Amino acid sequence: xxxxxxxxxxxxxxxxxxxxxxxxxxxxxxxxxxxxxxxxxxxxxxxxxxxxxxxxxxxxxxxxxxxxxxxxxxxxxxxxxxxxxxxxxxxxxxxxxxxxxxxxxxxxxxxxxxxxxxxxxxxxxxxxxxxxxxxxxxxxxxxxxxxxxxxxxxxxxxxxxxxxxxxxxxxxxxxxxxxxxxxxxxxxxxxxxxxxxxxxxxxxxxxxxxxxxxxxxxxxxxxxxxxxxxxxxxxxxxxxxxxxxxxxxxxxxxxxxxxxxxxxxxxxxxxxxxxxxxxxxxxxxxxxxxxxxxxxxxxxxxxxxxxxxxxxxxxxxxxxxxxxxxxxxxxxxxxxxxxxxxxxxxxxxxxxxxxxxxxxxxxxxxxxxxxxxxxxxxxxxxxxxxxxxxxxxxxxxxxxxxxxxxxxxxxxxxxxxxxxxxxxxxxxxxxxxxxxxxxxxxxxxxxxxxxxxxxxxxxxxxxxxxxxxxxxxxxxxxxxxxxxxxxxxxxxxxxxxxxxxxxxxxxxxxx
Amino acid sequence: xxxxxxxxxxxxxxxxxxxxxxxxxxxxxxxxxxxxxxxxxxxxxxxxxxxxxxxxxxxxxxxxxxxxxxxxxxxxxxxxxxxxxxxxxxxxxxxxxxxx
Numbered sequence: 001x002x003x004x005x006x007x008x009x010x011x012x013x014x015x016x017x018x019x020x021x022x023x024x025x026x027x028x029x030x031x032x033x034x035x036x037x038x039x040x041x042x043x044x045x046x047x048x049x050x051x052x053x054x055x056x057x058x059x060x061x062x063x064x065x066x067x068x069x070x071x072x073x074x075x076x077x078x079x080x081x082x083x084x085x086x087x088x089x090x091x092x093x094x095x096x097x098x099x100x101x102x103x104x105x106x107x108x109x110x111x112x113x114x115x116x117x118x119x120x121x122x123x124x125x126x127x128x129x130x131x132x133x134x135x136x137x138x139x140x141x142x143x144x145x146x147x148x149x150x151x152x153x154x155x156x157x158x159x160x161x162x163x164x165x166x167x168x169x170x171x172x173x174x175x176x177x178x179x180x181x182x183x184x185x186x187x188x189x190x191x192x193x194x195x196x197x198x199x200x201x202x203x204x205x206x207x208x209x210x211x212x213x214x215x216x217x218x219x220x221x222x223x224x225x226x227x228x229x230x231x232x233x234x235x236x237x238x239x240x241x242x243x244x245x246x247x248x249x250x251x252x253x254x255x256x257x258x259x260x261x262x263x264x265x266x267x268x269x270x271x272x273x274x275x276x277x278x279x280x281x282x283x284x285x286x287x288x289x290x291x292x293x294x295x296x297x298x299x300x301x302x303x304x305x306x307x308x309x310x311x312x313x314x315x316x317x318x319x320x321x322x323x324x325x326x327x328x329x330x331x332x333x334x335x336x337x338x339x340x341x342x343x344x345x346x347x348x349x350x351x352x353x354x355x356x357x358x359x360x361x362x363x364x365x366x367x368x369x370x371x372x373x374x375x376x377x378x379x380x381x382x383x384x385x386x387x388x389x390x391x392x393x394x395x396x397x398x399x400x401x402x403x404x405x406x407x408x409x410x411x412x413x414x415x416x417x418x419x420x421x422x423x424x425x426x427x428x429x430x431x432x433x434x435x436x437x438x439x440x441x442x443x444x445x446x447x448x449x450x451x452x453x454x455x456x457x458x459x460x461x462x463x464x465x466x467x468x469x470x471x472x473x474x475x476x477x478x479x480x481x482x483x484x485x486x487x488x489x490x491x492x493x494x495x496x497x498x499x500x501x502x503x504x505x506x507x508x509x510x511x
Numbered sequence: 512x513x514x515x516x517x518x519x520x521x522x523x524x525x526x527x528x529x530x531x532x533x534x535x536x537x538x539x540x541x542x543x544x545x546x547x548x549x550x551x552x553x554x555x556x557x558x559x560x561x562x563x564x565x566x567x568x569x570x571x572x573x574x575x576x577x578x579x580x581x582x583x584x585x586x587x588x589x590x591x592x593x594x595x596x597x598x599x600x601x602x603x604x605x606x607x608x609x610x611x
Binding site: 001002005008009012013137138162169171172173174175176183187193196197200201203204206230232257259261281283285293294297299300325326 | 515516529531570571572573583585586587604605606607608609610611
């Protein structure tokens, strides 16, 4: 089915309900639906085969998702933080796009040689345009999202109408939200969680309140002012909210659920958040762009049970991503493809209608039985709880031994002097790769590298002890909290080459 | 077999559905006792609501039969869904917390 139908159902069952609040703009489901019809007319009249959006989101995201669907073209929200060159490179990969940009990004896309209109112009024209409401084929691509490309060239993930509606109808009951429910959305529009939020909250009948430029105190203010009941944040946002609440305690009486995801959240932060917001149910959501958002959920009850557990196996689940959502099958496979049992670590494969696994220019990477290789290292426990141990590409091979950086990071981050850390494996002539721990110390702390190495050695095998510990004031990361490991590895490799060069230089001078 | 994504309407009430998962059984899908027809097709004037199938459909609910067929109600009506004379049942879903 088409994503248009989600809006059609919402608008026909309750046209006067407030659907979107974004800055000064408030739209009912009925208004959103007529504006999307007009928007489809604007897109159809442009002759474009694709819609690209450069901006911070808010009402523009649901509006463009549904306008594009009703015009039967795919839409791509782009990362507005990219450089002008980076943006143009991605726009050039889209077929005859109409580029719609917020005012502040007009200059950036002006030189792209494409049809460009501003977000304000688009809304203005949509109000008066000849409406259009075509029905796309359910197997047509609805949304193309670029992966963040932290390790390689960004890949263009194609999500069909069926992928997205399978996710929404399979995980959300239509109209299940209470009339006073409100979701606070601060994940960026180019992220799959942003797309998921726009579709699933509309379908649940939950008012969507947008915070397009995240700031922790603004987030706390909006929770109070708009009576927010559910919210989703990426790890860096959770970290800043926790810091803000520690500095200035605030009541969040309406907030029932706070979901976190996007990348791994360190356990000390989860525990601190639980402690600071005792009345809030925490949700850990795990998913990939290629899986149309969430595929596993650690529920509020799971969090409470894990915290209260005396049984180690249950307590450990605080660090898991929970159980697969309905419609998703999971398998853990060894390198040779053998399916592994509970407790064994391998690569996570997933299958289900919401899984796309298809890229523009590359095609489908699903295997013959429809399984998608996530490239995530994972393990299932006896009760089917899923544990994610980082990207398989990040695995360090030191002296022939495979080492998952996540295993070391999980131990290191529990040290009181460590605020955040990342473990990388730059190349080394002797070991192949060595283990370097990059540590951002806690405020006021100046940890001793040997003490941190000892801390790891106490919990893990000796071969997992970092060869080096280096300190940084912050870790390079994307806006959604993915650490840019590649940057660190490159930096260390360059430093080593530099060292070798000067050593060779010194030798040649001695000769 | 009817195609996934096909939208059907009742001839005797307001019910509309979309086929989420097709099965041969859906060839005999009925609402209010009368065969469902593709949206846009003309309703038969002599079809009438069968009181035995008048419990109604619920907006946004998924209905299933024993053959694995699944339809989603996109518009509610007073007739109820059946394959032949066997009523479809509402697919009960475990509520999940909002995650995005």
